[in-house]
Amino acid sequence: MRQASQRWIGLACCFLLPYTLAAQEPRKVEFNRDIRPILSNNCFVCHGPDNNLRKAKLRLDDEKDAHAKVLVAGKPMESELFARLITTEADKKMPPAKAMKQITKQEIELIKTWIEQGAKYEGHWSLIAPKKHELPAVKNAGWVKNDIDRFVLARLEKEGLQPAPEADPRTLIRRLSFDLIGLPPTPEEVDEFVMEYAGAKRGAAYEKVVNRLLKSKHFGERMAVHWLDIVRYADTAGYHSDNNRDVWLYRDWVIDAFNQNKPFADFARDQIAGDLLPNATNDQKIASGHNRLLQTTEEGGSQAKEYTAKYAADRVRNFSTAWLGMTLGCTECHDHKYDPFTTKEFYKLAAFFADIQEVAVGRQGQTPIMTSTQQAQVKKLDDDITQIQKEIAALPKEKVKDAQQKLAAVQKQKAAVQKAVPTTLISTSGPPRIMRLLKRGNWLDDSGELVMPDVPAVLPTMKIEKDKKRPTRVDLANWLVAPENPLTARIFVNRLWMLSFGSGIVKTADDFGALGAWPTHPELLDWLTLDFQASGGDTKRAIKQIVMSAAYRQSSKGTPELRQRDPYNQLLARQGRYRIDAEFVRDNALAISGLLVAKVGGPSVKPYQPAGYWRYMNFPVREWANDKGESQYRRGLYTHWQRTFLQPSLLAFDASTREECTVERPRSNTPQQALVLLNDPTYVEASRVFAEKIIKTTGKTPDRIQTAFRLALQRQASIDEVQIVNRLYDKHRKHYEANPKDAASLLSVGYAQAAKDIQPEELAAWTSVARTILNLHETITRN
Structure with a gap:
């Protein structure tokens, strides 16, 4: 394919005249930032990871394959890829007209420059471990309130922009209050802050408000709203009947976990595998209800086998988006067209959850879980019952009747407490179901190969004990929060940023894959990730660092020029308003x-x-x-x-x-x-x-x-x-x-x-x- 005809070379030379008149010193082109989005959006459907639908046996997502077939480093005129982009011959033009995609002249110029600079590939940015970056040097050092600001200001200065002025104190406390507890400040709180902020210790006044809000019982409620969306919490089962089910204990666990500032590793581990942990507490069992929040059917005519497959697929979709920031849903039926995930890996992930005991069709079993108060009440009543029974054994017959009435009353109290015990859905482990690769996601097809639990090959290898025959959800949770995992902490801090600015550093907070957005401040995202990991997954600390920054305190008012230049506020020259x-x-x-x-x-x-x-x-x-x-x-x-x-x-x-x-x-x-x-x-x-x-x-x-x-x-x-x-x-x-x-x-x-x-x-x-x-x-x- 590499040998282009003389006619093609001639056409290329004519077509390239406007390109040769471009800037003499083109900027350094980065594959992940500049080229991957073009190839992902226009080429990977036919020339990407999906082996089943790949055309011409060509992989443009694979550096070796692309260089062997369509790229000549430093020589765009000899590269088949470039020739196919600029040709006017309809039967040779890429992307073809039937694909309904078109690469712009500016994008073609970028590809040309990239090839001239060596056509070097990079692993997808989110799959590469975050790096420690030196804090950027800035001119306006007086604006900086913490290290976050250095990254933000360096980008602004590079773009020739200035940050917006600081918001007025009334706006600041209202913003903090909505962001941290989801409620407005009281007039008294506003007046106190405005008065203290006007004094010499305005920084201390601001930090005082931040600390108070982070300690508020309502902080957990605010954070839970976001998390419950991610894990698809609801009070009903969904599907046809959408009947009620009790899972509010899980919702309350989430609120308490954020209020108690549970370390992120425990937050993840308890939800994914709380029931499997040694001497699992009631709280850990409640947290394991995370695995049971999916929709389930009660329709009598449903096929158990079909819905078992649906539940398995649902769990993988949710796990991959919630914890990895990746969209693996399509790999239920075929290899991912844009990201390096296969159908086999989809079912290997599903195998981790195959031990969860549940009803395929019908109402799911609820488990009673006593609160600590109820446990204390029952213990006291049991002690009272034991004491009364001892007294009865020692009493003469004529006095037994009164004691028995007293015993009956205490037993009635105990029954009332037990009746009031709430129930919830928890994960209960049993012999794992057989997991097969379902070809094209067809639950009727039993011919697919058997698979065992494992994680995608593109991500770090899971560490398990040598003599362990089958990895469990505990292993999956430990792998998820391991420092070498490049995704989990990164997507979490990006979401914390989103809650503080209205948009993440990666705008597509649910997709860190090839079709997702490139981070606006990649070094800042790396810094936040490593800092979060170093803190032991301290969520409140991470949020405090964000809201204490000068970037967060900016006014949301922007000049007409700024709004035209940066309408989506990606450069962070102002705060968000929404x-x-x-x-x-x-x-x-x-x-x-x-x-x-x-x-x-x-x-x-x-x-x-x-x-x-x-x-x-x-x-x-x-x-x-x-x-x-x-x-x-x-x-x-x-x-x-x-x-x-x-x-x-x-x-x-x-x-x-x-x-x-x-x-x-x-x-x-x-x-x-x-x-x-x-x-x-x-x-x-x-x-x-x-x-x-x-x-x-x-x-x-x-x-x-x-x-x-x-x-x-x-x-x-x-x-x-x-x-x-x-x-x-x-x-x-x-x-x-x-x-x-x-x-x-x-x-x-x-x-x-x-x-x-x-x-x-x-x-x-x-x-x-x-x-x-x-x-x-x-x-x-x-x-």
Whole structure:
């Protein structure tokens, strides 16, 4: 293939005229950054890792094969690859027209330069162990607050940019509060911080807030929202019936793990293999429920063999994305078209989970797990029972009856405690099922070869004991968190960065493969990874380093020039500005109004949901009964998560149905969201209680408006805003004075009783004002 015809060379020379007039000294082209994305997007489908669909027996992902057949280092004119890119002959042009792909002239120029520079390949960046980099030298050293800033500032200075100014203190504390606990700061917290930040020790004031939030019991709740998306936690089984199941103990374990700052290795090991650890505790057994969070079917006509295969595939998809940041789903049927993973390796990973005992079709068995309080209660009652029984044995017959009644009462107490013991799904190990490679993913085909548990060959070898016949999930977990594994810690710190800036250093937080994005700051990502590993997987420390940086503290305001040059803020010359997650939108409204119940943990709850929403959820037909009392006002995290009919206000704000792993939620901006904030009973009721708080704070309308802004937005209203809101209040006050039934209807929404000591038309008008403020874009935005 390497010998091109004279006609081809002539065509190439003509085609290359514009390229030869390019810059005299082209920049250094890097394969991973510049060339791999071009080849991945345009060539690897036919000339990549997938052996079954490979064309012309050519692998462009393999350096040896490519150099042997289509590349001549330093000589693009003699390279068949380059000739195929620039030819005008349709039958020879690559990519072919039927592929519906087109490589741009700029990309062709990059490939030409790359070949001129030697056509050197690199292993895929994420599969190479992170390297220790020297801290970059920077000109504006005064801006730097920690080592993170050196990497960010060095890139900005290279691009000829300056970082944005530091955000004002009210913005900073609001940002920190949403990022670290998912709740707004109270006015008192804002005032204290603003006062201390204005003094000489502003750095200490900032760190004080960071430390307080990291110690908050709500930190674990905030982090759990993200993690539960990744592991597809839900309160229902999914599929056809989508019946309820109890797994909230796992959700509470996640909250507690983050609050206790569980070392990352233990966090991973407990979830993947907690049930297999020596003398496994109840907490470790609960954590092993991670392996049982997938969808399962209860449909009577289902084939057990089919769903056993589905469950195995689901676990590999989730494991690879959640823990490796790779998309292995396609390898269920064929070798990966872009990354070096094979179908055989897919089923080898599935074999690690083949020991988990479960029902293929039908309700999954629940395991009762006593809380520490219940264990203590039962122990005390057992001791009481033993003591009473001894007393009975020593009593004369005429006194036995009273003692037996006492014994019966204690036994009844014990039965009541045992009845209240919650149940959950845990992993239980048994003889592993036989695992075969299913050709094209066909569960009916038993001809595939038998496979044993193992990890992909492109990743570090798993270390197991010599005399061990079969690796277990414990070995898999240990391999996952081993320092030599290039992926796990790297993807985790990237996600922590995403939670702090709105986008990861690698934008595709769920895909570190060939189709994923190149890291915007690769040296910084390596530094964060190695630092996280050196700290023993200290999550709170990693987050603190990020939020203490000057990069994090920047204003989110950008100049028109900057927004045009870097619209997605990849250079980090400013902070991100984006809507908060669905659960936090609700939490924010409840917190502002004062309705929020801050209790942590416990069974899932059912806040307001439109009647009839479940009408089409069949087998069996069910009704959603809105909870009353404190359960109605719990955080959104605790909402009953129905996979096929997710609570609609959460769905409107892009919450995941959790049928599959979701690492990053989309952020849409739709009319439905405004309608939810305006009409959903949660927000109408919150607005009314918010209005009562505004009215009772002060008597004058302008002062009340300032109170409303202070409570909802942590800032003062401008003169124009006061005037606008004043006109809104006057308009609605007149309407409700003329239409008392409308006022009564508005004030009747929700279970919380409306204040009797406020005139209905007055309360209704301020409720309208509060509804408007809760509907502001700024109210639900973290900036």
